[in-house]
Amino acid sequence: MSSSGLAKTPEPPYYAVIFTSQRTAGDHGYGKMADRMAELAAQQPGYLGAESVRGEDGVGITVSYWKDEASIKAWKKDLEHTAARDQGRKEWYSAYEMRIARVERAYNWTHKG
Amino acid sequence: MSSSGLAKTPEPPYYAVIFTSQRTAGDHGYGKMADRMAELAAQQPGYLGAESVRGEDGVGITVSYWKDEASIKAWKKDLEHTAARDQGRKEWYSAYEMRIARVERAYNWTHKG
Numbered sequence: 001m002s003s004s005g006l007a008k009t010p011e012p013p014y015y016a017v018i019f020t021s022q023r024t025a026g027d028h029g030y031g032k033m034a035d036r037m038a039e040l041a042a043q044q045p046g047y048l049g050a051e052s053v054r055g056e057d058g059v060g061i062t063v064s065y066w067k068d069e070a071s072i073k074a075w076k077k078d079l080e081h082t083a084a085r086d087q088g089r090k091e092w093y094s095a096y097e098m099r100i101a102r103v104e105r106a107y108n109w110t111h112k113g
Numbered sequence: 114m115s116s117s118g119l120a121k122t123p124e125p126p127y128y129a130v131i132f133t134s135q136r137t138a139g140d141h142g143y144g145k146m147a148d149r150m151a152e153l154a155a156q157q158p159g160y161l162g163a164e165s166v167r168g169e170d171g172v173g174i175t176v177s178y179w180k181d182e183a184s185i186k187a188w189k190k191d192l193e194h195t196a197a198r199d200q201g202r203k204e205w206y207s208a209y210e211m212r213i214a215r216v217e218r219a220y221n222w223t224h225k226g
Contacts, residue, residue, distance in 0.1 A: 006133050006210050016214050018129060018176055020119050020164045024224075041220035051133045053168040059118035061166045061174040063131055089222060097221040099117050099202075101129050101214035108210040109202060 004066035007049030007065055012103045014048055015066045023058040030092045033084050034059060046071025065103070071101060120162030120178055125216045126199060127161055128179045134209035136171040143205045146197050159184025178216070180191060 023030065046067035054060035066072050075081060088096075099104055136143065153159055159180035167173035179185045188194060201209075 005135060005168075005170065006208055009210075009212075012212075016129075016131060016212065018131065018216075019177070022118060051172070053166045053172055053174045055118075055166040055168065057118065057165055059164070061164055061176060063133070063174060063176075089224070091198055093222070093224065095221070095223040096121055097122075097219065099122075099125075099129065099216045100218040101130075101216040103212045103214040106210065107215040108208070109206070110208040111202070111206065 004049065005053075006108075007051050007063075009048050009065050009103075009106065012106050014103050015069060015072060016101045017064045017066065017072055017105050018065075018099040018101060019062045019096065020098075021060050021062075021086070022094045023054070023060065024092060025058075028091050033087070033092075037081065037084055040078070041075060044071065044075045048076070049054075069100070088098050118164065118166075119221075120164050120176075121221065122161050122178050122216075125219050127216050128182060128185060129214045129216050130177045130179065130185060131212040131214060132175045132177070132209065133211075134173050134175075135207045136167070136173065137205060138151050138171075141204050142200075146200070146205075150194065150197055153191070154188060157184065157188045157191070159187070182213070 038050065038052070041050065041064060048065035048067060050059070050062060050064040052062040151163065154163065154177060161178035161180060162176040163175060165173070165175040
């Protein structure tokens with residue numbers, strides 16, 4: 001994740017994993033795991049960047065960007081990631097939705113001056 | 114947007130518009146515009162749902178879901194939406210990135226009990 005919070009991604013096409021979740025109350029180790037997963041994802045082959053926001057109501061959106069579907073599948077199988085996912089279903093999330101999408105076009109804009 | 118904050122979307126394929134932004138300081142009419150745009154988007158043909166979160170650091174992610182690319186293009190051309198976009202560049206955003214993606218697979222999970 002870039003310091004500005006917006007990921008610097010290459011020209012499309014590439015892939016996005018859109019993960020929208022509703023957190024349960026309390027931390028229960030969630031923050032530490034989330035930091036670790038962000039760190040670990042960034043080390044995977046094919047990782048292009050990520051953007052992540054959680055609101056005060058516990059709804060969060062994390063979008064991670066990947067070179068191709070093979071990179072996403074490999075990261076899904078990572079053992080530490082799998083363990084975090086299992087723990088997420090037991091404790092951290094009340095609901096989530098994951099969408100795998102192919103980014104076809106992208107535009108960015110930055111205020112000048 | 115559903116009351117839970119997670120959009121109920123149909124089986125893929127469909128399209129996602131991933132809009133990530135950095136807000137400037139102060140409201141300056143932003144909140145009212147954001148509510149109006151959410152309301153207006155939901156009335157457009159091909160609209161399937163949306164998820165939106167903004168964090169305390171001013172970074173926000175809004176993902177809106179659409180039946181096809183034609184729906185996205187029509188909404189882009191809406192006059193009130195166009196005016197809001199122009200105002201956004203003048204006043205509300207310091208930077209943003211918009212990505213148009215084709216959702217190919219989706220999984221949802223809800224805690225039972």
